[in-house]
Amino acid sequence: MAESRDLGKQWRVIATASPVVAMAMCVVYIWHLHPFGWAVFDLSYLYILIALLLPLCFIWKPAYKTARGHNVPWYDILLILLSFGIPLYIVLMEKQMMWGWDVKAPTTATVLAAILWVIAIEGARRAAGLPFALFTLLISLYPLYAWIMPGPLWAKSYSVSRVINFHFFGHEGFVGSPMHVYGRIFLGYMVFAMAIQASGAGKFFNDLAHALLGRTRAGSAKTAIIASGLFGSISGAPTANVFVTGTFTIPAMKKEGFPAHFAAAVETCASAGGVYMPPVMGAIAFLMAEFLGIPYVKVCLAAIVPALLYYLVLFTQVDAYAARTKMVPPQANADDRPKVMHVLLDNFPILVSFFVLCYVLFVMYWETWAPWIATAVMLALAMSRKKTRLSLRGFLALLQDTGRVLGELIAIFAPVGLIIASFTLTGVAYSLPYTLTALAGGNLNVMLIVGAMTCFVLGMGITASAIYIFLAIVLCPSLIHAGLDEMGVHLFVLYCAMWSTITPPVAITAFCAAGLAGASPMRTGFQAMRLGVAKYLLPFFFVLSPALILRGDMMDSLWAIPTCALGLTLMSAAIEGYVWRIGVINIPMRVLLVASGFMLAMPNTSTDILGAGIVVVVIGGYLLRKVVTR
Secondary structure (H helix, E strand, O other), X not given: OOOOOOOOHHHHHHHHXXXXXXXXXXXXXXXXXXXXXXXXXXXXXXXXXXXXXXXXXXXXXXXXHHHOOOOOXXXXXXXXXXXXXXXXXXXXXXXXXXXXXXXXXXXXXXXXXXXXXXHHHHHHHHHHOHHHHHHHHHHHOHHHHHHHOOHHHXXXXXXXXXXXXXXXXXXXXXXXXXXXXXXXXXXXXXXXXXXXXXOOXXXXXXXXXXXXXXXXXXXXXXXXXXXXXXXXXXXXXXXXXXXXXXXXXXXXXXXXXXXXXHHHHHXXXXXXXXXXXXXXXXXXXXXXXXXXXXXXXXXXXXHHHHHHHHXXXXXXXXHHXXXXXXXXXXXXXXXXXXXXXXXXXXXXHHHHHHHHHHHHHHOOOOOOOHHXXXXXXHHHHHHOOOOOOOOHHHHHHHHHHHHHHHHHHHHHHHHHHHHHHHHHHHOHHHHHHHHHHHHOOOOHHHHHHHHHHHHHHHHOOOOHHHHHHHHHHHOHHHHHHOOOOHHHHHHHHHHXXXXXXXXXOOOHHHHHHHHHHOOOHHHHHHHHHHHXXXXXXXXXXXXXXXXXXXXXXXXXXXHHHHHHHHHHHHHHHHHHOEEOOOEEOOHHHHHHHHHHHHHXXXXXXXXXXXXXXXXXXXXXXXXXXXXXXX
């Protein structure tokens, strides 16, 4: 929002009306309504969304940061008109397109589609940065230069017109899988996220966590973990999460005695973990359900255990740090801490809507309707009370903020579809996975490490959604073909794609938190790596042991989950140098407990037994020596 224009009155009317019409179209589409006898088909619906929302990217986002102001320059007005008019032209030509425009279209349509291609790349640059735009452009042009690529990347080349037509008039490109996910599911969840945020969800989660844990050791840090985890599960945006919840949590942690860089790192890890936490997670989870051809609910169920293990490690580490440094709980007056019941009653519209969302999603399995029902319930309850009622100005601001977010997101989702189209048209999507398996000699460890490093490197400048789609086409089929569980493989890519959010040199979430805390960005990033150690280990554990994501025999899960939780807890405590009921531990003991914890967390019965044996010997020996010295 800091990089958005401060629009004048006339532009704000457009910025308010456009998302309203888009949301109405989405409701019509997912509820299968037929206004005036008009049936909305997939391609028309998606291009209508593009016509309504893509111009918002050019309305709100200036071409460069110093161009902010009330006025929208002439070149942006041109982009707004073209990004509205060309998709609308395609909608009007829908019947003619059925005659094979994806292979050969009229010259006028091809030229207009080429212009839309350029506009889409510029929108991607404004929404997600230059590296993402260049990556998308390079891959979208791949069918033109595939014939000069070496080895497994070689493919037959195609003419410019053929590539343009396939990208924009077929079902695999600009309005391919990402846009289907956006229009069918994701838009509704983003509307819910924006509505619940406008209703004060950030403060609610912070107050609730503070009421539960505010007087415990490291209470402010534990409050940050729970509040940011809950809010992140709804927003799915780590950086935005930092700015919403970190405003409350970082000053509280610093006041309790945490160093600035440590407080910022805690908020960084807690916010980054929200992408893994159901029920909403991030855009990748919706794309994953589309790629796997399964209900979104199944993705949520598979993701819940690793997400809880991630937060367990973070929780353990901040508690161990506070114990080792002898931090004491704040001795504030009991009246200063909010009462749990008061917090719940004051925010019952948010609470009820959250439960409605979960009930409709997990019990009734209405994944497309769930966010709209939950949003309607929340707004109805909020408007029924004077204390929570939105003013007209507040409601208009909510619509404008929603349009801003939806405009930026559609400028990311639609171009990402060009990646799929390029690999599909050339046939590389079908041949490359098997070639990579052969090059790796069938070695799973090599393929996993290469895939993880690719996620990390690409994540420095490219959105997680683009990384996921790229590797879902190139890497995931290879790993699945090698015998790994398909859900575990796709979750593996999700976790690895988010490494760069906390890992220097480009740890954008950590750097944002450091700015709020007044701390060193790099020091915050390295501290976040230490606190978020589970983020680096869990994807390897559950991809090799699907029992951790509730796949396969339940008895395997009942063994794998507790041993992994115990192992990660021991590791996190040893990293901070403090073990509950034992106290501060020396360096050799820390090394042994890290090693034994790693063995317990690994998905292997033999290593579980060996790790448990080391734990018994180390802790038993420590306790015995303590008794003898007395």
